[in-house]
Amino acid sequence: MIEMSHVSKTYKVFKRDAGAVSALKSIFHREYDQVHALYDVSFTIQDGEMVGYIGPNGAGKSSTIKILSGILTPDEGTCLINGLNPWKDRIRHVKEIGVVFGQRSQLWWDVPVIDSYELLRDIYRIPQAVYKQNKEELTQLLSLEELLKTPARQLSLGQRMRCEIAASLLHSPKILFLDEPTIGLDAVSKLAVRDFILKHNKAHKTTVILTTHDMQDIEALTERIILIGKGHILLDGTAEDIKGGNENMDEALAALYRRLEI
Secondary structure: OEEEEEEEEEEEEEEOOOOHHHHHHHHHOOEEEEEEEEEEEEEEEOOOOEEEEEOOOOOOHHHHHHHHHOOOOOOEEEEEEOOEOOOOOHHHHHOOEEEEEOOOOOOOOOOEHHHHHHHHHHHHOOOHHHHHHHHHHHHHHOOOOOOOOOEHHHOOHHHHHHHHHHHHHOOOOOEEEEEOOOOOOOHHHHHHHHHHHHHHHHHHOOEEEEEOOOHHHHHHHOOEEEEEEOOEEEEEEOHHHHHOOOOOHHHHHHHHHHHHOO
């Protein structure tokens, strides 16, 4: 279970004007802005749920995921994931989570994918029998047979994303964070990724938190949607709560953003 309670996070951002004079002044006197990324964020996610975590750019989605992953420490509030504090119990916590960033890679760029998998096996200390079973299952479900011997840099975007998803699941995590997992993928690749995520959730009861701007992903994969804007939770419901009778999810969401002024 994931429990966030009254979590707030503020960043101090350095600002200066362009030009050499401003650069010189900044050496002796720096000016900062306070950016409130999260303010009093609370929600609970049950084991096995698939939740869409959406909002416009700068809404606070990435900050939330980083706190849940143990990368960031909030200024205020508490967070418990399966009884662990993500940033205080980070070593134990990361063994139970998998993370896929659509624009970042956990695969070594110049070596075959299988070498990256074996490195992850050692990092997570996965027993050999478990690693072999998971690798074979993921290879079959994601059609990776011809990709494992290929360096990551030679893969297409769709091929790399399939390998990235498999890499995040080798250690049998209980929770999977997906940040834009289908960004830039063609229609066939998108359908393959969505189908795999649904099957994996059904078979293993893995909790999935999906952040994306692709509303087709949200509708296809999640039954619950949490909408965040300007650091505040604005809605916790379903796609129908956003649509309000409108058949087009993107248009309904854009109208909701305008109405909420986010």
